[in-house]
Amino acid sequence: MGIKEWVVPQDRIFFDLLEKQAETVVKGADLLVELVEDYTNVKEKVQLMKDIEHEGDEITHEIYEQLNRTFITPLEPEEISRLASALDDILDYIDGTAQQMHSYCIKETDDAMIELAKLIQVSVVEVEGAVKGIRTIKDPKNIEERCIEVNRLENIADGVLGRAIRNLFTTSDAITIIKLKDIYENLELATDKCEDAANILSDIAIRHS
Template sequence: MGLKSWVVPQDKIFFELFEEQAEIVCEAADLLQNIFTDYTDIPEKYRQMKDLEHRGDAMAHRAYEELNRTFITPIEPEEISRLTTALDDVIDFIDSGTNMLLIYEIEQPDEFMIGFASVIRQAAEEIRTGVAGLRTLNDPETIKGCCIEINRLENQADEILSKALQNLFKTKDPVIIIKLKDIYEHFEIATDKCEDVADVFASILIRHT
């Protein structure tokens, strides 16, 4: 039976939790862009990011709890679990990448960090649009479009990483190489996690439309 056939109230909780997770993804991406636009008071801004990460964890834990006690779910339990995890992972890697700025005492962001932040923010918006479409699946083409765009953005992040590493390895300072490589790779993995969300969208579309 397709998703559109389920209208019982208890089904709504999963979509509400997905939507809340997607909002937190967007808030974290917005904050990341703000950090690089106005690179001041980083400890306070990271505190705000950590608060978002905690909120994301709380939403994920609630989703898992609901899944454990719900007999009939609107989509497959595995799909709920995968989407919950993928959304939480996006938030976690935005958070951990931001934390690296403090750990490594980065004085100023470079063009590559700013590029990653832009890609992550665009992917976050696609995630929010895609998640909103899951409630009814009335417009699968919109969700497919989100998947395509997220995949394109992930490829763009791969290109940014390649250019960043190529530029980085021109330096002779091994400490700088270690620090920046770690930061770049964390933000690139955040885009990989966005692509994981898109993969779950695609799986749901195949099964339920």
């Protein structure tokens, strides 16, 4: 077997796993939007979210296992590891916020939660597109544009968070303030994690194009 034939399958393994991981993050974000828009059967939806998060963990573990076994990788091992970790972080915050809503016994969602969840959803679709783009990096400009869009969406999320917290402090229920503030901030942190992933993808596109 020649070196090319040995390397190419390894390329496919890492790109396949990263794309599968990104798809799992999108699945989690879709379920989050479904949860906040239709806040019924919460326990079942939260359990399904935990299942998705476990699926993501398994993919992340497989990526690390492949890195430990593979001598030649299509990208720098550190790039693969950082990207896998960043995607895992996004899903962790999505899942963590869903679990938080349930454990805090939130009775209903509000406009800020819905808006932030939708910003996460759009962001992870852009991240997924960029992840698919690094397989060949034929169009680094498209990857960069997706990453710029994720940064723009994160800035919007900052504004949504600020308004939501200002509105929250017009109320006098301290327990409600604490609960909702935690949820708003964790939703916004998920968009921060999307931005982290986008920055890694942008660096990869620049370095390998």
